[in-house]
Structures are given as structure tokens and as C-alpha cells.
Amino acid sequence: MEKNSLTIDEVRTLRQDLWWVEPLLVVVVLGSFVVYTTWAALQNAYYYAAPYLSPFYSPCLSTNCAHVSLPLIGSWWNLSPAILILWIPAGFRATCYYYRKAYYRSFFGAPPACAVRDIARNYTGETRFPFVLQNMHRYFFWLASLVVVFLWWDAILAFRFPDGFGVGIGTLVLLVNAFLLSLYSFSCHSCRHMCGGHLDTFHDSPAKYRIWEAVSRLNEHHMLYAWISLIWVALTDLYVRLLSMGVISDVRLI
Numbered sequence: 727m728e729k730n731s732l733t734i735d736e737v738r739t740l741r742q743d744l745w746w747v748e749p750l751l752v753v754v755v756l757g758s759f760v761v762y763t764t765w766a767a768l769q770n771a772y773y774y775a776a777p778y779l780s781p782f783y784s785p786c787l788s789t790n791c792a793h794v795s796l797p798l799i800g801s802w803w804n805l806s807p808a809i810l811i812l813w814i815p816a817g818f819r820a821t822c823y824y825y826r827k828a829y830y831r832s833f834f835g836a837p838p839a840c841a842v843r844d845i846a847r848n849y850t851g852e853t854r855f856p857f858v859l860q861n862m863h864r865y866f867f868w869l870a871s872l873v874v875v876f877l878w879w880d881a882i883l884a885f886r887f888p889d890g891f892g893v894g895i896g897t898l899v900l901l902v903n904a905f906l907l908s909l910y911s912f913s914c915h916s917c918r919h920m921c922g923g924h925l926d927t928f929h930d931s932p933a934k935y936r937i938w939e940a941v942s943r944l945n946e947h948h949m950l951y952a953w954i955s956l957i958w959v960a961l962t963d964l965y966v967r968l969l970s971m972g973v974i975s976d977v978r979l980i
């Protein structure tokens with residue numbers, strides 16, 4: 727019998743809308759971010775323009791940093807200090823529940839969108855290596871929270887200019903960066919679980935209920951915070967980098 731039309735099992739999707747735009751945007755934005763961050767981290771230069779420290783290098787842990795935050799590693803470390811710290815935010819984002827959805831769809835095509843057939847045939851879920859490692863997200867949350875504390879400390883130090891107290895555009899850039907990364911970190915699904923989501927009842931834990939409720943409200947916008955904090959942290963590094971290279975000058979507001 728001659729076959730003149732595809733069955734529903736043979737077509738990739740019956741969707742007629744622009745479903746491919748979202749995964750394409752994720753590939754472009756996330757891919758550009760990864761390329762830029764890797765390049766900036768390996769530069770080992772132009773990451774400090776007093777009083778501003780790039781968030782990609784914070785906290786600066788080796789004693790030969792341009793601006794040491796915490797001297798845990800001796801001067802024997804002669805690679806970029808960003809390598810010592812960047813694995814924490816990278817691991818936090820890579821194992822994030824939202825980003826998992828975004829990059830499984832966009833980079834692996836598993837599936838590219840709702841009601842669209844998988845491109846990758848070999849995706850077997852998160853029960854086996856290497857994707858079973860995604861379960862480490864809750865531990866990355868704790869480590870990333872520590873990094874956020876240092877980013878706030880950097881934002882406070884950004885008021886301390888060589889000639890005393892002041893506020894520059896860079897001060898505001900670092901403050902916004904710490905704020906956005908706090909929103910992203912504390913709207914995390916693991917944070918929500920730890921703040922009370924693990925309880926069967928809130929009856930005996932009214933304080934936990936209030937915290938869980940506040941985190942749940944943040945959690946509703948986790949995707950938004952994920953993207954704006956990602957873009958802003960890259961722009962913050964770029965701002966400090968261009969200042970340090972002498973390409974631009976900081977504007978002193980106070």
C-alpha cells in the first residue's frame with residue numbers, strides 16, 4: 727500500500743508556532759556567557775580596579791591576587807585565582823533545576839520544547855552517571871551562599887576609595903550584582919526545600935512557615951532572576967575589566 731502522508735509518530739512536531747526561538751535564544755545567551763566567563767577567568771589580569779573586584783575572582787583566595795579577600799592559598803598558586811572559586815557558581819548554575827531544563831532542551835534537544843520529539847536519543851534521565859551528579863545541587867547552594875556573602879563584602883568595599891568614602895558607578899554596579907545574585911541564590915528550589923519544604927506540616931513550625939512562604943514568593947520568579955543575574959554578573963566583570971585596562975573611567979557620584 728502506498729504511503730503518502732506521515733503518521734503522528736513520524737513527524738517531529740505538529741506545532742506551528744515559533745517553538746524553536748526560545749531554545750535558540752538559550753543557546754546564544756548561555757553559550758556566549760560560558761565562552762566569555764571562561765576567557766575572563768583564564769585572563770588572570772584586569773580583574774581589579776580599586777576599589778572594585780570582579781565577581782568572577784571573588785573571593786580572591788591566593789596570596790598573589792591583585793586584591794586578596796581571604797589568603798587561604800600561598801603564592802605557589804600561579805594560575806588564575808578565578809579557577810579556585812569559579813567552580814562554585816559554575817556548579818551551582820549547572821545543577822540548577824531551571825538551567826537543567828533550559829540546557830537539556832536547547833543543547834541536548836531532550837526534548838527541544840513541549841510536544842516536540844527528542845533530538846537526542848540517548849538521554850536516559852538523571853538516575854545514572856553523569857546526570858546523577860545533578861543531585862549535588864543542594865551542596866552547591868550552601869557553597870554559593872558563602873560566595874554571595876563575599877560579593878556583599880566586595881560591594882561594601884566598593885565605597886572605600888583611596889581618598890576615603892565615595893560612591894562611583896562601579897559601586898552601584900557591584901551593589902546591584904550582589905543583590906541580583908542574592909535573589910537568584912535565595913529563590914533556589916533547594917533553598918525552598920530546606921527552609922520548610924521538607925516538612926509534612928507547618929503546624930508546629932510557624933517561623934519556618936513564614937520563611938518558606940517568603941522563599942516561595944521569590945521562587946516563583948527564579949527563572950527571571952537566573953537570567954538577569956547571569957547577564958549582570960558578566961557586565962560587572964566587563965565594567966571592572968574595562969576600567970582596569972584604562973578603556974573607560976569610573977564616574978564618581980559622591
Ligand code: FES
Pocket residue numbers: 818822823824825863867910911913914915916917948
Ligand atoms: S534551583 Fe536554580 S539555583 Fe537552585
